Amino acid sequence: MRHVPTLLRRELSAYFLGPMAFLILLAFQVIAWLNFWDLVDALSRPQQSVSGRFDPLNTYISGSIHFWFALLFAIPALTMRLIAEERRSGTIEPLLTVPVTETEVVVSKWLAGVVMYLVLLLPFFVYLPFLYYQGRFHFDTGPVASLAIGLTTLGMMFVSIGVFFSALTKNQIIAAIWTFLVLFLAVLLMLLLHVYAVSQQAAWAEALRFVAVYYQVQEFGLGKLDLRYLTLHLSVTAFMLYLTVKTLQTRRAA
Amino acid sequence: MPVRERRHRMVVPSREPAGLGMGNPRDMIRVERLTKRYGPLKAVDRVSFEVGRGEIVGLLGPNGAGKTTTMRMLTTFLPPTSGRATLAGHDVLDEPLEVRKRVGYLPESVPLYPEMRVREYLTFRAKLKDVPRGRRRAAIDGVIERCRLQDVERRVLGHLSKGYRQRVGLAESMVHDPDILILDEPTAGLDPIQIREVRALIRELGDRHTILLSTHIMSEVEAVCGRLIIIARGRIAEDAPLERLGDEGVIVIEARGPADEMLAALRSAPGVEQVRLSGREDGYAAFEVRARGGADLREALGRRLAEGGWPLRRLDLSRVTLEERFIQAVARADVAAGADADQREAV
Numbered sequence: 001m002r003h004v005p006t007l008l009r010r011e012l013s014a015y016f017l018g019p020m021a022f023l024i025l026l027a028f029q030v031i032a033w034l035n036f037w038d039l040v041d042a043l044s045r046p047q048q049s050v051s052g053r054f055d056p057l058n059t060y061i062s063g064s065i066h067f068w069f070a071l072l073f074a075i076p077a078l079t080m081r082l083i084a085e086e087r088r089s090g091t092i093e094p095l096l097t098v099p100v101t102e103t104e105v106v107v108s109k110w111l112a113g114v115v116m117y118l119v120l121l122l123p124f125f126v127y128l129p130f131l132y133y134q135g136r137f138h139f140d141t142g143p144v145a146s147l148a149i150g151l152t153t154l155g156m157m158f159v160s161i162g163v164f165f166s167a168l169t170k171n172q173i174i175a176a177i178w179t180f181l182v183l184f185l186a187v188l189l190m191l192l193l194h195v196y197a198v199s200q201q202a203a204w205a206e207a208l209r210f211v212a213v214y215y216q217v218q219e220f221g222l223g224k225l226d227l228r229y230l231t232l233h234l235s236v237t238a239f240m241l242y243l244t245v246k247t248l249q250t251r252r253a254a
Numbered sequence: 255m256p257v258r259e260r261r262h263r264m265v266v267p268s269r270e271p272a273g274l275g276m277g278n279p280r281d282m283i284r285v286e287r288l289t290k291r292y293g294p295l296k297a298v299d300r301v302s303f304e305v306g307r308g309e310i311v312g313l314l315g316p317n318g319a320g321k322t323t324t325m326r327m328l329t330t331f332l333p334p335t336s337g338r339a340t341l342a343g344h345d346v347l348d349e350p351l352e353v354r355k356r357v358g359y360l361p362e363s364v365p366l367y368p369e370m371r372v373r374e375y376l377t378f379r380a381k382l383k384d385v386p387r388g389r390r391r392a393a394i395d396g397v398i399e400r401c402r403l404q405d406v407e408r409r410v411l412g413h414l415s416k417g418y419r420q421r422v423g424l425a426e427s428m429v430h431d432p433d434i435l436i437l438d439e440p441t442a443g444l445d446p447i448q449i450r451e452v453r454a455l456i457r458e459l460g461d462r463h464t465i466l467l468s469t470h471i472m473s474e475v476e477a478v479c480g481r482l483i484i485i486a487r488g489r490i491a492e493d494a495p496l497e498r499l500g501d502e503g504v505i506v507i508e509a510r511g512p513a514d515e516m517l518a519a520l521r522s523a524p525g526v527e528q529v530r531l532s533g534r535e536d537g538y539a540a541f542e543v544r545a546r547g548g549a550d551l552r553e554a555l556g557r558r559l560a561e562g563g564w565p566l567r568r569l570d571l572s573r574v575t576l577e578e579r580f581i582q583a584v585a586r587a588d589v590a591a592g593a594d595a596d597q598r599e600a601v
Contacts, residue, residue, distance in 0.1 A: 006381040
């Protein structure tokens with residue numbers, strides 16, 4: 001794993017030498033700002049209009065439609081390039097003929113994606129201290145921490161899915177579409193299926209509730225750091241990275 | 255990180271333990287019955303050859319003959335379907351990382367990261383190739399100087415001309431001072447002056463490195479290589495030192511006079527192996543003379559014709575037979591491939 005820092009540095013600098021990273025960052029910054037506006041607005045309303053189910057942190061991030069849609073587009077946009085571009089330009093050949101293992105390559109690319117993902121989420125957390133200093137409103141640190149951890153492992157999982165699809169093709173667009181479809185399935189379709197299952201009083205509703213990413217993040221936002229969810233995220237991540245390494249070992253020239 | 259173990263060879267010849275029966279231990283590259291299939295297509299078909307330390311070997315072949323596939327198997331980029339390749343004593347399937355440490359590779363189209371700068375790229379690659387920190391700077395300075403990249407070392411790779419890109423690729427391939435250099439068409443896309451420079455560089459590198467280079471330019475082989483392997487249709491059609499290929503000279507003669515008499519006169523000259531009447535044209539006859547051992551018999555033959563009183567119009571020793579050899583070898587491979595196909599159909 002000693003080559004990972006070298007590879008990671010190149011991946012990160014490649015992100016910032018193109019326009020894509022800045023565009024996504026800008027979009028996330030705008031969304032964070034809008035959500036923060038909504039949050040301040042909601043908090044400044046008289047208390048009685050706030051129902052018992054109102055939870056500021058989930059209003060701010062995990063309950064926001066903007067946030068989820070931005071995430072669904074941002075992750076494929078961040079990961080599509082990672083391996084597909086090496087295949088397209090042929091740089092995969094010099095990359096895999098130096099004394100570097102496929103695992104090192106895949107882990108570096110995945111880490112670069114995760115770092116970028118965390119940078120995207122940074123604006124959301126940067127606003128919170130302002131709320132405290134300006135409005136004397138302060139969040140419990142527990143839910144903030146559990147949401148941060150949960151979103152991190154979720155991002156690890158999503159990025160690993162993106163890296164896998166990027167390894168399958170030399171066409172970035174195809175990689176992005178596949179990644180988007182899978183994430184869409186995990187976020188929205190699972191949610192809708194769960195709602196449907198509940199309405200049918202089906203026995204599998206509970207199972208769907210467990211895998212539906214939306215509910216997972218909701219729970220994190222409420223301060224419940226459910227280890228089962230973390231385990232799920234990390235196992236999917238490990239499995240996807242394993243598949244990516246195997247793909248690189250067996251399908252080298254695209 | 256453990257070196258991955260993969261043994262999905264289809265043909266594993268039973269053999270003595272490694273080291274015994276491995277032929278010349280000085281061989282840096284040993285290839286035995288190396289085969290690569292893409293479905294029904296055999297891109298490389300039972301290729302075997304050895305390259306000794308310090309040799310410069312040219313892999314010559316028409317486009318699509320299997321040169322690049324062979325090189326990709328040797329550099330561990332592609333796994334062979336069957337057969338075996340050993341570089342500096344390490345098998346490409348069993349110890350890919352050891353092979354990669356000892357091989358410098360210039361891929362055909364010289365893929366580079368367009369957003370990096372020349373020195374930055376070389377540093378990046380040197381780190382990946384485990385050039386120790388203390389030696390890294392000197393190694394990079396060294397290759398920048400050897401490949402004359404001083405003027406562009408701060409430039410972005412995506413903006414470089416083809417010639418500079420090629421030289422960056424070459425510099426990169428030798429930055430870790432490997433035992434073996436594998437260069438896939440190192441002079442493709444260069445202008446004549448750059449070609450001369452690169453060839454001179456390769457000859458110079460031949461002192462310290464074992465070099466396998468591919469090309470489809472005949473003169474390149476003559477200019478640089480000590481040995482030639484012609485590959486056609488995935489098979490080796492010819493494998494010989496360059497001197498031996500050059501030996502076969504043909505003396506071309508055109509003279510005016512009775513063809514039969516001249517033919518007899520030429521045949522009777524000492525050292526002549528074969529004379530062929532190759533054409534007749536308003537009183538002139540053309541002959542092709544092959545001398546034993548490729549000797550230069552021009553003077554003797556000229557004198558003989560002069561003695562007969564036949565005016566001479568042309569007397570040439572054409573040693574440019576490499577191209578003919580190449581075309582013959584490729585044609586033979588085509589015929590063999592055709593025969594193979596027929597046989598298969600018959601079965």
